[in-house]
Amino acid sequence: MGLNKEALDSNGNTASSNPSAAADRAPVRGRGARFDGKAVLITGAAKGMGKRTAGDLLSEGAKVVICDVDHRALALTVEEFEALGGSVRGFVCDVSQREEVDRLVGYTVSEYGGLDILINNAGILIPGSIEETSDEIIRNTLDINVKGVLYAIRAVTPIMKSQGYGRIINVSSITGKNGDNSSCFAYGASKGALISLTRSVARQLGPFGITCNAIAPHAVMTAMMSYWSEEKKQQIAEKIPVRRLGTEQDMSNLMRFLASDEASFITGETVNINGGYYMD
Numbered sequence: 001m002g003l004n005k006e007a008l009d010s011n012g013n014t015a016s017s018n019p020s021a022a023a024d025r026a027p028v029r030g031r032g033a034r035f036d037g038k039a040v041l042i043t044g045a046a047k048g049m050g051k052r053t054a055g056d057l058l059s060e061g062a063k064v065v066i067c068d069v070d071h072r073a074l075a076l077t078v079e080e081f082e083a084l085g086g087s088v089r090g091f092v093c094d095v096s097q098r099e100e101v102d103r104l105v106g107y108t109v110s111e112y113g114g115l116d117i118l119i120n121n122a123g124i125l126i127p128g129s130i131e132e133t134s135d136e137i138i139r140n141t142l143d144i145n146v147k148g149v150l151y152a153i154r155a156v157t158p159i160m161k162s163q164g165y166g167r168i169i170n171v172s173s174i175t176g177k178n179g180d181n182s183s184c185f186a187y188g189a190s191k192g193a194l195i196s197l198t199r200s201v202a203r204q205l206g207p208f209g210i211t212c213n214a215i216a217p218h219a220v221m222t223a224m225m226s227y228w229s230e231e232k233k234q235q236i237a238e239k240i241p242v243r244r245l246g247t248e249q250d251m252s253n254l255m256r257f258l259a260s261d262e263a264s265f266i267t268g269e270t271v272n273i274n275g276g277y278y279m280d
């Protein structure tokens with residue numbers, strides 16, 4: 001199995017139920033080898049939209065390292081992808097820990113001889129209004145959603161510069177653009193920070209053949225949104241012009257476009273992907 005041994009031994013490897021929906025199990029096929037030979041690192045990819053994107057990149061020829069803090073889900077995802085074929089490795093990593101992120105990036109380069117595409121997808125959402133937001137929520141949210149991204153970008157920069165090529169994609173959120181009306185004060189701030197840092201990275205690394213973009217989703221049906229009731233989901237869908245919620249496949253489609261050579265003239269953008277709910 002391509003799960004990093006060192007991390008596996010220290011964390012154990014007991015099987016548990018995989019929370020990903022059955023819809024996650026069918027990667028995109030038939031696009032040829034758009035990412036043939038490209039080395040990809042994607043964080044928080046044991047579940048949700050990161051998992052879907054990793055599976056689709058694999059099926060388009062990429063060599064993929066998926067990292068996650070959830071080692072059980074990670075082991076299951078790596079096993080699932082290995083059964084489909086392709087080059088995949090798992091690495092247990094908490095992106096809020098700088099040393100772990102440095103090891104993760106070093107591992108990717110040692111396995112695949114470079115690092116062409118970084119997708120900063122790992123993130124947490126702890127709901128809470130202003131008054132409900134504790135120091136711990138602020139610390140955890142900013143450590144994972146912001147510092148984790150800064151650490152990863154800093155670690156890959158010398159590698160991508162030496163290659164003269166790189167694609168960096170950050171997963172922001174509609175709340176980072178529009179603010180949030182009540183329910184996730186710290187989360188919105190963390191996702192707003194990603195929009196600003198995406199522009200800075202684009203300016204600084206553009207001359208080296210490296211692009212940096214972000215996506216700003218809204219209401220994608222992953223485990224992260226499981227705190228919404230069915231009734232709430234329906235109410236939200238009714239307010240979206242295309243009258244449906246987002247899917248992991250929608251997110252994978254956009255992330256892979258931004259990661260592709262076809263997107264080489266796009267950088268510093270945070271692309272809305274929300275069925276028209278928010279436009280700017």
Ligand SMILES: NC(=O)c1ccc[n+]([C@@H]2O[C@H](COP(=O)([O-])OP(=O)(O)OC[C@H]3O[C@@H](n4cnc5c(N)ncnc54)[C@H](O)[C@@H]3O)[C@@H](O)[C@H]2O)c1
Nearest residue numbers: 044047048049069070094095121122123173219220222224
């Ligand atoms: N689902 C939505 O509606 C939505 C909307 C906007 C933005 N997003 C963003 O999309 C990204 C992916 O979320 P998702 O909806 O697929 O949720 P998800 O919870 O299914 O996936 C997030 C993954 O990140 C991992 N993770 C959490 N903390 C980590 C850490 N410290 N180190 C490494 N991995 C960690 C989790 O274990 C999980 O596998 C997140 O950044 C999220 O904020 C989601």
